[in-house]
Amino acid sequence: MSKEYRTEVLVIGAGIAGGIAAIQLANAGVEVILARHGSSENATATYYAQGGIIYKGEDDSPQLLAEDIMQAGAGHSYPPAVHKIASEGPTLVEKILIEELGIEFDRQADGKFSLVREGGHRIERIIHVRDSTGKSIQKKINQLINSHANITLLDNHTAIDILTPAHHSLNRLAVYEPNRCVGAYLFNQKTQQVVKVLAKKTVLATGGLGQIFKRTTNPPAARGDGIAMAHRAGARIVNMEFIQFHPTIFYHEYKPTFLISEAVRGAGARLVDANGKPFMQNFAPTWKDLAPRDLVACSMHKQMLQDDMSHVYLDMKSYIPAERIKSEFPFIYQKCLEFGVDPTTDLIPVVPAAHYACGGILVDENGKTSVENLYAVGEVACTGVHGANRLASTSLPEGVVWAHSAAQHILKNISKAIFHHAESIRDWEDIGEFDPDPALINQDMSSIRNIMWNYVGLVRTTHRLQRARRDLRNLENEIERFYRVSKLSDELIGLRNAVRTAIIVADAAWINRRSMGCHYRE
Missing domain, CATH: 3.50.50.60 (FAD/NAD(P)-binding domain)
Incomplete structure (x- = not known):
């Protein structure tokens, strides 16, 4: 009981x-x-x-x-x-x-x-x-x-x-x-x-x-x-x-990273390409680096495709004095140093990431x-x-x-x-017989994340959304069966909720054929 x-x-x-x-x-x-x-x-x-x-x-x-x-x-x-x-x-x-x-x-x-x-x-x-x-x-x-x-x-x-x-x-x-x-x-x-x-x-x-x-x-x-x-x-x-994608997340291919506040650009920092050249004026001439987040993230995406790069850069060193960087942005300064980047002398690699629903x-x-x-x-x-x-x-x-x-x-x-x-109200009945296999949970979560990132991410197309909805529904069927026969765990509950939420997002993106705000359909 x-x-x-x-x-x-x-x-x-x-x-x-x-x-x-x-x-x-x-x-x-x-x-x-x-x-x-x-x-x-x-x-x-x-x-x-x-x-x-x-x-x-x-x-x-x-x-x-x-x-x-x-x-x-x-x-x-x-x-x-x-x-x-x-x-x-x-x-x-x-x-x-x-x-x-x-x-x-x-x-x-x-x-x-x-x-x-x-x-x-x-x-x-x-x-x-x-x-x-x-x-x-x-x-x-x-x-x-x-x-x-x-x-x-x-x-x-x-x-x-x-x-x-x-x-x-x-x-x-x-x-x-x-x-x-x-x-x-x-x-x-x-x-x-x-x-x-x-x-x-x-x-x-x-x-x-x-x-x-x-x-x-x-x-x-x-x-x-x-x-x-x-x-x-x-x-x-x-x-x-x-789904709003924050434009400036510290980029690292493998390690979990961190957000770099918009206040950094508010203080004067600029988004630049691999040659250190600012580019936001090409996409948002009025707002430049302080454009609304959807516009900045999409501009970064286009610049990355144009340069065939996995990220762009944030330039603090050329626009904000070193002492101000250390005093006003101590967390960002220290976190960058942990990844081998000194914001007072180096360009900071950044990439958009899912930030807010x-x-x-x-x-x-x-x-x-x-x-x-x-x-x-x-x-x-x-x-x-x-x-x-x-x-x-x-x-x-x-x-x-x-x-x-x-x-x-x-x-x-x-x-x-x-x-x-x-x-x-019914008492909870734990009918699960097996301990949930963490390898299956990790693989299924990885599948959800890759489907959403590649098909329901910054730029969405009809074919990508069709594939996402089909793949997610198939995955949900497997996860629900897995959920019914396994003993409860936080990870299993989260997996079940994640795939259901992913389907809700993908369906909403499919239904809305009009690009607006942070929903961009090609």
Whole structure:
């Protein structure tokens, strides 16, 4: 028999969105169970966010910010969501991150915030903590959730599935009722046991899906778990063809590498070819190296094809003084040195990589999904803000704004919510007979990543997408059979979710025949 918990709110994921939602609920006296995939602060995408977060620039306004977001979103952003983040974002960043969490953003000598400009922004409005903004935020969030009396932490737990009576009730007549969430099945990675958590409200904050691609900036757990679970539960999922590729990832053929913040180009660095010659003016004469990310990534792709190269280069040394490189970008400087590249004297090899899913589980202004009692916040959700392409540094404020809104909405409605009858929801039955073969899991994940990288990557064609959809469906059939006969493991759960998410992305790319934003079809 599986272990069982009951809680008012279950939050799955502990990055900026899940963490802030849990903290705000707990501060209001609500009993929260927070399940996170790992236990350390570097398990979330928030931890790796280098560049910064949108605040208020000189002569800035919500209207100006909204226009920049809409421009980057290629006209596909949802206006009410854009106006919500443009009007509430800077205020909540100040209230929650600066005043409540006490994040010490970099300041100038006069005490004012040190503002930078990033791609797609017309003015300087990004605040930062050197080149480790996300790390500073995540460390503070972890301190609070680790010590809060109203938060029960379930570390090293992998979400298996969202519980819905329509799918998991012992009463077959539940299929006729409105679709609603009553909790989740979680897998304890340490004990290898499944936990059943019953909750009045559930908040999904599981992050992104970059690990379904061969090259990504995302942490290992970003396999699309939340997307796949929500899809199986019947939630509405939109805009999944819009996968943003970050232009500048340190290139190494074999080793896992790291992101080089857009703030580097904001400080003056240029993208160059093997001869050290800048090329962005050939593709984006107005924006040059500070063009929106989809345009920069596609331009790099074209330059790589033109030069028959596997990468291009980022030139910091010619445009940023050495001391400024060391003081403003210490993380990037040290990481480059580890790979034998000195940014003060050498060109940095870079290549685009899957970075951010602009689509996700469709939510309203309160983070509510189409499944009753289920909320989604952060990258797993689609608020409509990003449209067809995300403007730089909008993901962190989006997480703050929708985490706050979801928490406030839950607080207003939690007193009317009730627990579902525990005895009517099936206990987990572990029918697997065999230990999952890690060689099979690794090979299948490798196949997913190569299919997605080669056929559903930066440039998509009809024939590539046809092949991807066929190959992924065949692979999913094998993985589902493998899943049914094997004992559970985190890797096996992730594999199952990865192939389902990959199919969702490939199908969305197939259906949308129009190139827009970061979806480019030849």
